[in-house]
Amino acid sequence: MSQPKNEKSPRRGSKSRPQRQPQGNSSGQPGATKFDGIKITPLGGLREIGMNVTCYETSKHMIIVDCGLMFPEETQLGVDVVIPDFTYIVANASKVQGLFITHGHEDHIGAIPFLVRQVPKLKIFATRLVAGMIRHRLKERNLENAVTIIEVAAKDRVNVNDFSVEFIAVNHSIADACALAIDTPHGVIIHTGDFKIDYTPVDGRVIDLPSFARYGENGVLALLSDSTNTESVGMSATEGVVRQALDEEIEGCKGKVIVSAFSSNIHRIQTLMDIAKKFGRKIAFDGRSILNNTRIARETGYMHFEDEDIIPIKDTKGIAPQKLMIITTGSQGESLAALPRMANDGHAHVKIKPGDTIIFSSKTIPGNERSVSKLVNQLFLKGARVVYNNRRVHASGHAYQEEQKTMINLVRPKYFIPIHGEYRHLYLHSELAKSMNIPDQNIFILKNGQPLLLNEKEGKVLPEEVNGRVFIDGSSMEGVEEPVLMDRRSLGSQGIAVVHMAISQKDGELVSGPNLVTSGFELSAQTRKEIEDEIKEIFSSTYEEGKTQRLLRIDARRIIRKSMKKKADREPLVLPVITEI
Ligand SMILES: [Zn+2]
Known part of the structure; x- marks a missing residue:
């Protein structure tokens, strides 16, 4: 087992929590973690709408299903897109046999260019329209030659070592959408992707319910099913x-x-x-x-x-x-x-x-x-x-309750895992499954980064793996760290305070300043004076010899912030400018 290299690990955003190091065998050496069953690790798309990524894994091999992005919330200023943290996949890169895509929506394909940069020589399996959309995205980033895209059609089967994956036609608000039947050494898993049941779709390509029924007849280990519209009773419109x-x-x-x-x-x-x-x-x-x-x-x-x-x-x-x-x-x-x-x-x-x-x-x-x-x-x-x-x-592209029930009834899985939705959607979908006689202990509402180990005997939730979000800024491919976001937020809502100071190189004595300049809000002359005096006093008393510019700036920033909060009840973006003379 080896750990992911630091330079390849994306910086994680605010949602990251202290977590254990990812288990992986990126070296490809024997000694990888062995487990008896199939491990399902969602890295995005649970308890949130967007950025769907799910890993399916045996001791030896892994496939990834979908690789989507999410658009930022209004408070995440200057962030263009949000993608999942791929550390877990990178740590297991040598196990990855391919990326299987259910359909061409952004929340299922949008993060592919970012994954491609971290996992070289990725093989992507997708239907023709989806493949076209992925190529377009990769081309925009000059990455079209970094991957192999293999076009498939509904009913095609792809064999990759421990996995054999069949694409099954479903209806959705985009053409050419498929569910996946993933045959593993421990049984078949049905991953619906986004779906609805439409008997009169525009292209006449009706969801392939007989295939779902066929798998149901032969026994299905687990069903991971679209929860988006679980609050809607009845059936969606055609x-x-x-x-x-x-x-x-x-x-x-x-x-x-x-x-x-x-x-x-x-x-x-x-x-x-x-x-x-x-x-x-x-x-x-x-x-x-x-x-x-x-x-x-x-x-x-x-x-x-x-x-x-x-x-x-x-x-x-x-x-x-x-x-x-x-x-x-x-x-x-x-x-x-x-x-x-x-x-x-x-x-x-x-x-x-x-x-x-x-x-x-x-x-x-x-x-x-x-x-x-x-x-x-x-x-x-x-x-x-x-x-x-x-x-x-307008008709929704996602299954309503009766369609979700039809799926459960046809597939008749041993285990049920609601996916694609906020917590309430996952919860209500699990209630629906219970009402269809799936035992409580066989239903799992997972979290992103929380693996589930399934085999013929039992289902077990494992400790959380590294997960989180990466915020992507502008047209760059790099993540921005949360402090940058915080700066932008305070700049937008609280304004900016620049403080000029000159200190003596010899003894750190304040030679001139602090001079406080603000933009985005007004300070009375009196308050400005009070803040400047306080900064002067605290800065002088805490100065230590040998401090670098960077540490001085950090000190100054902290002092100025505190003072601004106390005297003016504001938390602007603070920029100390310190000149040593
Ligand atoms: Zn979709």
Whole structure:
């Protein structure tokens, strides 16, 4: 067993806790930890929505299922994406036989470029559309040659040493999604990925329930199933119904039609394009992600349209409104996205006019309600007809309770592990499994980083492995540490305080200053003076000979912070500037 090399270990974010060192055999030498069973270690996606990564492992081999990212919370200023800590995978790199991808959503593929940099020569198994989307992401980072991508299709089986993995077609809000049946020396594990049951999907590719039933007949060790919509009773709507509803909403519209949809929902976009064609409207896409996804989907054969059906957004001004449909993003009210810019007259090519119809063919993601209602108000103010909160023009991509029950009933697993969801989703899904006669002791609500060891006899939760999050900053591939985030937060909400001081090189005596300059908030002359005096006093009394600049700055920062808090009740970002003369 050897430990991961430090330089390869990403810096971990705030969620990291003191944990034991990861067990691994990155050296590939004999002596790796032996265990009797199959070890399942989720590294992300449990008790949270996003960044799904799960490791399946025998004593000798490991496969990884999905490798997603998460978008940061509002308070994580300056962070673009959040990814799981891959230390555990890196420590076991020599065991890794491949990365298997269920579908092409960001929370399932978005962290691949980051994993690829840490685990060389990774083999990725994915269906054709997903492979196209992964290639696009890797190309953006100049990493397309760092991996081998093997395209598979539903019903294909991939054999990699201890594992034999079959891809099973499922329905979801993106084309070409699959569940995985993972055959291991200890039994079959079904990993659903995101799924729903849709008998009338746009592409006619209905979830392969007979395959799930076949595995159920032969005995399944464990089912890991999508919990996202476990609060929704009944069954999710089919895309066929959505198509009909959109058709009705768009028929007879006099002005231009603007529809916002999730950019990866290419079936929905195809539906909209078909309807546009039927009513003699040209299509303009607005938004880089929609353009990229439709291009990839068309190239890989998942979307069908003619060049003449499309016009660039910049050319839409010359088109009669009743001949135009714009498909756009920004349904969540994100201020920089296309639809909010149109609503604010900030869009270079599109103006909302009375008589236009705007359709939200998407749901409001929890947390975005305020910005969405603001956007809807602005659109009404422009005189548009707005179709929003209309359940008929959007269908969820995730199974509702009855579909989740169907999955459990077909697969009939010995063990049940709810995945993909916050804690309440996992809890409610486990209650659902209990109601279907899965014994309590065979249901496991896991945490990220918490391995579960399963064999024919028992299921056992093992001590936590290294886990956590890595915050990715800007276009770099590096993680930013939590202190950087803290700095940005205080800068944004509390302002900045710069303190200039000059000290004597000889004896550390304060020669000039401290001079306090602030930005982002005001201080009275009196308070400023008090703070400066206090800094002077404490700094002089704690100065020790031989302290380096860095230590002096740390000292000064601490003293200034304390004083600011005490005298002005503020916690700005503090920057001490110390000159030695
Ligand atoms: Zn998904």
